[in-house]
Amino acid sequence: MNTFELDQSYIAPTYKRFPVEIVSGKGSLVKDSNGKIYIDMGSGIAVTSFGVADDEWTAAVEEQLHTVQHMSNLYYTSPCARLAEALCQRTGMSKVFFGNSGAEANECAIKVARKYAAEKKSAACSTIVTLENSFHGRTLTTLAATGQDHYHQLYQPLTPGFAHVPAGDLDTLKELCSDGTVAAVLIECIQGEGGVIPLDPTFATELESFLKEQDILLMVDEVQTGNGRTGKLYAYMNYGLHPDVVTTAKGLAGGLPLGACLMGEKVKDVFSYGDHGSTFGGNPVACAGALSILNRLTDSFMDSVSEKADILRSMLEGAPGIQSVSGMGLMLGLKTVKPAADVVQACMENGVLCLTAKDKVRLLPALNIPDNLLRKAAGIIRGVCG
Ligand SMILES: *Cc1c(COP(=O)(O)O)cnc(C)c1O
Numbered sequence: 007m008n009t010f011e012l013d014q015s016y017i018a019p020t021y022k023r024f025p026v027e028i029v030s031g032k033g034s035l036v037k038d039s040n041g042k043i044y045i046d047m048g049s050g051i052a053v054t055s056f057g058v059a060d061d062e063w064t065a066a067v068e069e070q071l072h073t074v075q076h077m078s079n080l081y082y083t084s085p086c087a088r089l090a091e092a093l094c095q096r097t098g099m100s101k102v103f104f105g106n107s108g109a110e111a112n113e114c115a116i117k118v119a120r121k122y123a124a125e126k127k128s129a130a131c132s133t134i135v136t137l138e139n140s141f142h143g144r145t146l147t148t149l150a151a152t153g154q155d156h157y158h159q160l161y162q163p164l165t166p167g168f169a170h171v172p173a174g175d176l177d178t179l180k181e182l183c184s185d186g187t188v189a190a191v192l193i194e195c196i197q198g199e200g201g202v203i204p205l206d207p208t209f210a211t212e213l214e215s216f217l218k219e220q221d222i223l224l225m226v227d228e229v230q231t232g233n234g235r236t237g238k239l240y241a242y243m244n245y246g247l248h249p250d251v252v253t254t255a256k257g258l259a260g261g262l263p264l265g266a267c268l269m270g271e272k273v274k275d276v277f278s279y280g281d282h283g284s285t286f287g288g289n290p291v292a293c294a295g296a297l298s299i300l301n302r303l304t305d306s307f308m309d310s311v312s313e314k315a316d317i318l319r320s321m322l323e324g325a326p327g328i329q330s331v332s333g334m335g336l337m338l339g340l341k342t343v344k345p346a347a348d349v350v351q352a353c354m355e356n357g358v359l360c361l362t363a364k365d366k367v368r369l370l371p372a373l374n375i376p377d378n379l380l381r382k383a384a385g386i387i388r389g390v391c392g
Contacts, residue, residue, distance in 0.1 A: 008389070009022055009027050009100060014040075015141050023336060024121060024354060025216050026038045026039075026354070027039040028092040029280060030058075031372070032058060032059055033058060033059075033060065033210075033372065033376070034049075034058075034371060034372050034374075034375040034376065035379070036359070039080055042357070044354070044357050045358045045359070045375075045379050045383040045386075046058070046359050047353075047358055047360045047361075047369045047370070047371045047383050048359050048360060048361045048368075048369075048370055048371075049227065049370055049371060050261065050373045051074035051256065051361065051370065052193045052198075052235055052256045052257050053168045053191050053256050053257055053261055054187050054229050054257075054261045054372055055233060055235075055257040055261075055374075056299065056372055056376060057221075057300065057372035058261075062261070062298060062302070063260045063261070063299065065298075065351075066291050066295060066297065067262065067291055067294055067295045069295035070085060070290050070291045070293075070295075071291050072080040072116045073290075074287075074290055075289075075290065075291050076286070076291070079283060079284070079285075079287065079288060081107075082255060082276070083288070083290045083296060084135050084290075085291075086104055086289075087302065088297055089102075089104040089293045089296050090104075090296045092297060092300050092301070092390075093268060093300070094102055094268070094279060095242065097239070097252065097318045098270075099252060099269060099270050100190060100267075100269055100270055100271055100274035101269040101270035101274045102266050102268055102269070102276070103266070103267045103282060103287070104264065104266050104287040104289075104293070105264075105267070105284045105287045105290035106263045106264060106265055106284065106286050106287060106289075106292075107143070108142030108143055108230075108253065108256060108263045108265055109143025109144055109148045109265075110141070110145075110255075110266045110287070111253035111254060111255050111265035111266055112143050112147075112148045112227060112253050112267075113145060113148060114148060114253070114267035114282060115190075115225050115227075115267050116134055116160060116190075116192075116234075117195065117281075117282055118131050118251055118269060118275075118357060119134060119189040119190035119223050119225065119251070120134075120188075120189055120359050121281070122189065122190075122223065122272070123138035123189035123190070123223075123275050123277045126357060127186065129273070130185075130187055131166050131186060131188070131189050132167045132169070132187065132189055132201070132382065133168065133169055133188045134151060134153070134167060134168050134169075134188075134189060134191075134225075135168075135169050135170070135171060135182055135183075135188055135190070135191045136151050136154040136168065136169075136170055136191070136192045136193070136194070137153055137170065137171060137172070137194070137197070137205075137382045138170045138171065138172050139153055139173065139193075139197055139201070139373075140152055140154070140193070140194055140200060140227075141154065141194070141197065141198060142171070142194075142199060142229075143229075144193065145159075146161060146165055146342055147164070147165040147261055148162055148287045149161060149164055150164035150166070150167075150168045151168050151192060154344050163190075164384060166277075169182055173193075173203070173206070174205075174206050175383065176209060176212055176213060176216065177194075179216075182217075184224060187263065189222065189223065189252060190224070190225050190250075190251070191213065191217055191222060191224060192219040192227055193205060193224075193226055193227065193363070194211070194212075194226070194227045194228075194231065195211070195226060195228070195231055195236075195241035195244065195247075196230075196241055196333060196334055198229075198230035198231065198337070198363060198368075200363065200364060200365050201332075201362055201365065201366045202332045202339025202366055202368055203332060203339070204332065204333065204334060206359075210245045210247060211245070211246070211247075214248065215262075218337040219391060221233070223236050223248045223251060223272070223273065224247065224248075224251075225249060225250060225251040225252070225253070226240070226242045226247065226251070226253070227248040228241060228242065228250050228253060229253060229255045229256050229265070230256055230323070230370075231256050231302065231334075231337060232252075232255075232256070232258065233254060233255035233256070233299065233300075234256040234257070234303040234307070234308055234311055234335075235257060235370070236336075236337055236371050236372070237294050237308055237309075237311045237312035237315060237334065237336075238308060238335075238337035239303060240252060240254070241334065245263040248270075249270065250269075250273055251267065251268065251269055252267075253267050254266050254268070257299070257373075258296050258299070259266070259292045259293070259299065260288040260295050260298070260299040262289075262291060262292040262295045263289075263292060264289070264293065264295075265287075270305055276335060276353075292298050300305065303373075303386040306357065307374075311336055313357075313365045314336060314371075314373075314375065314377065314380055315334075315335045315336050315338075317377060317380055317384070318336070318371075319331055319338065320337060321381065321384035321385070322338070322340060322384055322387065323389045325343060325390075325391060325392060326392035327342055327343045327385050327391035327392040328340050328341070328342055328343075328388070329341040329342065334373075336369070336370065336371055336373060337368075338368070338369045339363055339366035339367070339368050340366055340368075340369070340387070340391070341365070341366055342366075342367055344364055344390075345365075346364075346366055346367045349390055349391055350362055351385070352369060352390040353367075353387055353390050356386045356389070356390060357386065367387070368386075369389075370384070
């Protein structure tokens, strides 16, 4: 059987895959099993930050692979310690817990919030408020956190203790918080899966000051928006926020599974021995990859991300068949006249891989996509939309 047949026979059909098998790639170009080349405008859903098989990243990963590929968290290893230091230095956060995915990073954040509130306030102070249309993961608890009913329907009962408010609705949120049962508010600065919808900056600032006043934790889910994607290291930096907890994953290790929950001053001592753990969390190979990525996300590199974003935006904004462009940096959503799925399909036929998010076409190219490929892809997308 070929890959397609094997997959159909043996893989649980949770993904509606395109009939394309990617066999190799370099940077922002990938090749399918027929030898057709595509410009990759999705980077594995914001994962391959520096593209496919990037030389510097591969060298860092390979070196660690030949050194020690895994140790249990009962022993110290250097890559995770150095990565945690770098993440704290770059964000001003105080402690890091490493897991393997975005969902796990959010699970950790939820545990941090519940324990902080239980110890500081009361056991009844356990509710986590998130925004409607949010996405926080697929585990039963992060599904409960996800503010989209259609993900919930067949998996009841979900973990209790979650409430959802419309983005921008501070009054409803304040109302919910008034009985002292809310431990934390978890937000995405730009809703990714929800359709590339940025949070209103005024709401974000007012939310932060309300939460500080009430000693309710502000937690930001940077799983998709983080690690340079929006032209800053983390998207909350565009909003001038000072979160108590930041979660990230996707692009963190540039293509290896790694999630992180960053804890600020207020919550840095919440966990003690035995409170949380993960067998693979902080794996040295993943952390070596992440460290090489983080070291390259310098201020000047991030400026180049913003410049690329300007190129992409200016080519797409106002183009025939494109009604609006949302998002920030190299995380853009296109509202198109044609259905998003049709645009993605036609782009693929024309050699460009794009994503959808709800009714939008979503673009998440590698942060170092060469300008000429970016222009070429934007031209093809324009042509398809018009
Ligand atoms: C993708 C995503 C998650 C889930 O990450 P996984 O690694 O798939 O568990 C959580 N939050 C946001 C904002 C995401 O985009």
